Structure formats: structure tokens, C-alpha cells
Amino acid sequence: MTFGAPTVGEILAERYQLEEHVNDDSAGRQVWRGIDVILRRPVAVVLRYPGGDSATEMLQAAVDASRVIHPNLVGVYDAIDEGSRAYVVREWVDGEALRELVAQEGPLDPARATAIAHSIADALAAVHATGMVHGNVHPGTTLIGDDGRIVLADARADSADSTETDVRSVGGLLYFSMTGHWPHSEIRSSALPDAMRDGNGAIVPPRQIRAGVPAYLDDLTMDLLDKRVATPDGNALTAELARLNSSDDDYEDVGPLRFTQGTSAEPVRSTRKIVIGIGALVVIAVIGLVFGIQAISESGNETPKSTQANSSPQGGTGTGTGNPDDNNAPAATPQKIKLTKDMVRIVDPPKGERNDTGEAALTVDDDDETGWETQRFQNRSNFGNLKAGMGVLINLGKPHHVSEIQVVSSASGVAMDIREGTSDPGDSRTGDDQVVKTYKRLGDGDTEKTIGTKAIFTVFDDAKTYQYLLVFLSDLPRADDGDGYKIKVTDIAVYGTD
Numbered sequence: 001m002t003f004g005a006p007t008v009g010e011i012l013a014e015r016y017q018l019e020e021h022v023n024d025d026s027a028g029r030q031v032w033r034g035i036d037v038i039l040r041r042p043v044a045v046v047l048r049y050p051g052g053d054s055a056t057e058m059l060q061a062a063v064d065a066s067r068v069i070h071p072n073l074v075g076v077y078d079a080i081d082e083g084s085r086a087y088v089v090r091e092w093v094d095g096e097a098l099r100e101l102v103a104q105e106g107p108l109d110p111a112r113a114t115a116i117a118h119s120i121a122d123a124l125a126a127v128h129a130t131g132m133v134h135g136n137v138h139p140g141t142t143l144i145g146d147d148g149r150i151v152l153a154d155a156r157a158d159s160a161d162s163t164e165t166d167v168r169s170v171g172g173l174l175y176f177s178m179t180g181h182w183p184h185s186e187i188r189s190s191a192l193p194d195a196m197r198d199g200n201g202a203i204v205p206p207r208q209i210r211a212g213v214p215a216y217l218d219d220l221t222m223d224l225l226d227k228r229v230a231t232p233d234g235n236a237l238t239a240e241l242a243r244l245n246s247s248d249d250d251y252e253d254v255g256p257l258r259f260t261q262g263t264s265a266e267p268v269r270s271t272r273k274i275v276i277g278i279g280a281l282v283v284i285a286v287i288g289l290v291f292g293i294q295a296i297s298e299s300g301n302e303t304p305k306s307t308q309a310n311s312s313p314q315g316g317t318g319t320g321t322g323n324p325d326d327n328n329a330p331a332a333t334p335q336k337i338k339l340t341k342d343m344v345r346i347v348d349p350p351k352g353e354r355n356d357t358g359e360a361a362l363t364v365d366d367d368d369e370t371g372w373e374t375q376r377f378q379n380r381s382n383f384g385n386l387k388a389g390m391g392v393l394i395n396l397g398k399p400h401h402v403s404e405i406q407v408v409s410s411a412s413g414v415a416m417d418i419r420e421g422t423s424d425p426g427d428s429r430t431g432d433d434q435v436v437k438t439y440k441r442l443g444d445g446d447t448e449k450t451i452g453t454k455a456i457f458t459v460f461d462d463a464k465t466y467q468y469l470l471v472f473l474s475d476l477p478r479a480d481d482g483d484g485y486k487i488k489v490t491d492i493a494v495y496g497t498d
Contacts, residue, residue: 005030005049006018006030006032006047008020008021011037012034012045012080012087012089013078013080015036015037015038015078016034016035016036016037016043016045016078016089017034017035017037018032018033018034018045019032019033019034019035020032020033022044025046025140025154027048027156028048029046029047029048029058030046030047030048031044031045031046032044032045032046032047033045033092034089034092036077036089041092042092042094043077043089043090043091043092044074044089044090044091044092044093045087045088045089046058046087046088046089046090046154047085047086047087048085048086048087049084049085050083050084050085050086051081051082051083051084051085051086052081052083052086055081055086057156057158058086058088058156059079059081059086059088061135061154061155061156062076062079062088062090062155063076063079064130064132064155065127065132065134065155066079067130067132067452068126068127068129068130068132069443069448070122070123070126070127071149071151071444072119072120072122072123072126072149072150072151072152073123073126073127073151073152073153074090074091074093074143074151074152074153074154075090075091075448076088076089076090076091077089077090077091090153091151093143093145093149093151093153094145094146094147095143095144095145095146095147095149096143096144097139097140097141097142097143097144098116098139098140098142098143098144098173098176098177099138099139099140099142099192101144102139102176102177102180103180106180107177107178107179107180107210108177108178109212110178110212110213110214110217111245112177113173113174113177113178113217114174114217114241114244114245115150115245116142116144116150116173116177117170117173117174117177117241118238118241118242118244118245119150119151120137120142120150120152120170120173121167121170121234121237121238121241122234122238123151123152124137124152124163124166124167124170124234125233125234125235125237125238127155127166128163128166128233128234132155133161133162133163133165133166134152134155134156134161134166135155135156135158135161135165135166136154136155136156137152137166137169137170137172137173138169138172138173138182138187138188138190139173139176139182139192141153141154142173163233163234164231165187166234167224167231167232167233167234167237168186168187168224168225168227168231169187170224170237170241171183171186171187171220171221171222171223171224171225172186172187172224172225174206174217174220174221174224175195175203175206175221175225176192178206178209178210178213178217178221179195179196179206179209179210180193181193181194181195181196182194182195183195183203183225186203186225186226186227187225196209203222203225205218205221205222206218206221216244217244220240220244224237333497334403334404334495334496334497335495335496335497336493336494336495337396337400337402337494337495337496339364339394339492339493339494340364341360341361341364341365343364343394343395343396343397344360344361344363344364344392344393344394344395344492345357345360345392345393345424345427346359346360346372346390346391346392346393347390347391347392347393347432347435347436347470347472348387348390348432349387349388349390349429349432349433349435349436350387350429350432350433351386351387353375354429354432355375356372356373356374356375357427359371359372359373360372360392362490363392363489363490363491363492364491364492366491367490367491368408368490368491369490370490371409371410371488371489371490371491372392372488372489373410373486373487373488373489374390374473374476374486374487374488375486376479376483376484376485376486377476377484377485377486378483378484378485379484380485381475381476381477381478381485382474382475382476383474383475383476388436388474389415389436389472389473389474389475390472390473391419391435391470391471391472391473392470392471392489392492393424393435393468393469393470394468394469394470394471394492394494395424395467395468396466396467396468396469396494397467398467398498399465399466399467400465400466400467400494400496400497400498401460401462401464401465401466401496401497401498402460402465402466402469402494402495402496403458403460403462403495403496403497404456404457404458404460404494404495404496405418405456405457405469405471405492405493405494405495406454406455406456406457406491406492406493406495407454407455407456407457407471407489407491407492408453408454408489408490408491408492409450409453409454409455409487409488409489409490410453410480410487410488410489410490411453411477411480411487411488412449412450412452412453412477413449413450413477413478414449414450414473414475414476414477414487415447415448415449415473415474415475415476416447416449416450416455416471416472416473416474417441417442417443417447417457417472417474418441418442418443418457418459418469418470418471418472419439419440419441419442419469419470419472420439420440420442420466420468420469420470421435421438421439421440421468421469421470422468423468424468425438435470436472439468439470439472441472442457442459442460443457443459447474449475449477460496466496469494471489471492473487473489
């Protein structure tokens, strides 16, 4: 046993109680199931000995991962270095890793393999959108929840990793899911059995190992593993896997697939939510898919430039729906929607004093030095436990397709989400109470605290339109001077199309 190793019942950082030692991962770190005694939710705690400099990579990877909130990424809650040990606290997923699933059930059917690969590719697209790399995509970090949710865990990128290695690893997941073998030389070495190979050492396609693998899926898998073929970016790969993940059987004979890079364009966001604690987003590229055999020399740049892919629309509420015929038309480029002072107001429900309602205009004046500042709350970060929170109500004037909302604040660590309603019941105490009670939060999962001073929300269904939106704050960071809790919202920007 490691000296100083934790014991069942021990509470780390006065918050995380260890319940059960689950296993040790491939890096020798201890994985525990625990409980957040404050929020009363299960957590996973990953510990390593020692902490200090040797834990820097693990902790930095956790901090980076916490900047991205996505339904197919395990949420990272905390990263702590105690010197003698360090640990990362993340979301607990009831389920099992893909590695164990295949070991127990054998190779998966192609449809299930495609669904898993699609979810992981979508998660990687969100990670790559921040300029980061996951670097640890394999069957042990691909988790299948008991509720059917598919999530990617434990980012661990180093200088040798790239977006290309992440994307090729999706090909490895496809190969493993359908064969039970992991391509060592094409991806990375593993304790899992190597891919089956012919007499020349070339990898044997899944279709030659088992029956029932469609040609198009076999081709896609082999293309991703072939380093002579340029990889698509995460956006293009997710789109293609979404197509193959269709319930229709129209794609049985589409033939070999090849990807080529398209031209850069303005961002086209998905319906997923990303909260990013950085100063700016990488510009999203729109990548064209070209089907049919392409010569390697005709392939585009091997360095993927695109970011998050569009996936099937999430459920949600909206003030309208899109025209089904619009699916055949080019998507309009999202633009910043001009917000004026008469389009925003402060929402301060009872027991609020409603004494800062005039500051809403300062959040849309394009001046980061001005903004709406909450009052100081001394004892509780949740607005003194006096009310559910406060927010800025936005009336866009008419329904818009919204792609994202960007919120700049004076500090990180504010719990913030986006909510949507059908009307503004009025700038009054009663009206504010109705807004808080009736507006519905957009996006999946729990409200997360921001990691940096700029939060970007892409929680919108591109098939719906929105007019009344609420940027809602429910928990505040400690004030800079350490005296109580407060925040200043300096800028709010909405991007979308008519």
C-alpha cells in the first residue's frame, strides 16, 4: 500500500468522502467512488502519489477538461494538490468502460459501435473547439452509463498528442467495438490484444474478421486508422457518424469514404453546451465531405481546423420551429445580434431589493469596464440564501435562431445558465418572480461554475427560435477583497440568425 494512502470514510478537502476503492488505472492512480458531502452527489476521485511537480500534468489536464461542458464528456469538479498527494474529482458514472463491456458481451453490433463512436467524436469536437486535445481516447476511458449515456473521461494530453491522434482514436474505438482488438501501432500500445494482421503486418479489416459489418463502416474505420489518409476534423467526422448512425438503411452501398478539407467560414454552432474559461474561441470551420475514392495527393490539410459538430437536435422548449425544407438550404452564418438598453433588464425575484435594475444597459454597451454588479452577500454564496438568484432578461424583439450567448464577468466561479421563456411578464417584483418560476433552463446536466471570466453557451436547438432569454446566476464567487460574495457582469453578446 502507498504510504499515506486514503481509507474508506476519509474526507478530502473537507468535502469529498471516500466510499470505495474501485481500481487502479493504467497510470497507477487510485480511482475511488466518493460522495460530495456538500452537494450530496456521487463523485469519482482519482488520486496519485506524490503530488507536487509530478502531478502537474494530471492537474493541468483536469483544469483544461473542466473548461468544456458537454453531454458526452465526464464533468470535472475539482483538482487539488496537497504536496504529498494530488487528486482530481469528477462526475461519477454508473456503468462500465467499453473495455469491460466488450470483454463481457463480445464484439458489438455495427449499429451500437457507430453510436458509441458518434458520441465520442462529438465530445472531441467540443474539446478541439477550445484549442485543446484530449489525448487519452481508448476503451478504458470510454464509459457506457447504465442509462445509455456515452461519455469520455480522463483527458491526459502531452506534447505528442494532437487533434489528429484524437480523431484516429475514434477509428480505434470502432475497430475495438466490432472486433475486440485494439490497433497498437496505428493508435498506441495497450494491454488489450493487438489488431489482427495479415502476413505483411497490415491490419485486417473488421469485415474480414466478422460477418455483418457494412462496407461503408469498414471503409471509414480503415481510413481513420490509415496514416496515409488525411484525417477529417472532429466536425466532419461527427457529421458522417451521425449520418451512419441513422436508423435508415439507405447507406448500405455508399461505397468507400474519403474526407477532404473544405474552406474556412464563420462559426456554425451545435446544440450542445460549452462553457469555456478562455478569452476567445477558435473559429469553427465548415468542412465538406467528398464521397468516393480520392487519391491521397488530393486530400486536404491533415491538421483539422474545425470544432464542434452538429448532432441531432436536443429536446427543449422554443418559441417556434424551423421549416423542414430548410434542411436542403445552406446554413446562414450566425452574426452578433445588436442589443440595446431597452432589450435587457435585471431580474431580481423576491426577496430582492430591485435597487440595481438600471445597470442592465451596462452589459450591452460594448465596454468591458462597465457592467451590472450584484450587491455583496456576506454569509452565503447563493445570494445569501435569500433568493434563487438573479439574472439579465433579454428580449430579442422577435424570434431568432440563436447559436450562442457569450457572457463576460469580473471573475470565475459563478454558477450560470441560460433559460428561455415565452414572454416578459413585466419589470416588477411580481414579474421577476414569474420569470424565475416559469423560464426553463436550456441544456443537459447540472448548472456548472465558470472556469474563466468568459462563458460561452451553445445550448440552443437549431430547429427552434428564441426571443426571451435569461442569463441566470445562482451562485457567486468570493469578492476580490475576500469580503463576502459578489460578481460583475460586464458584457453579454448573443449570436444567431433571423
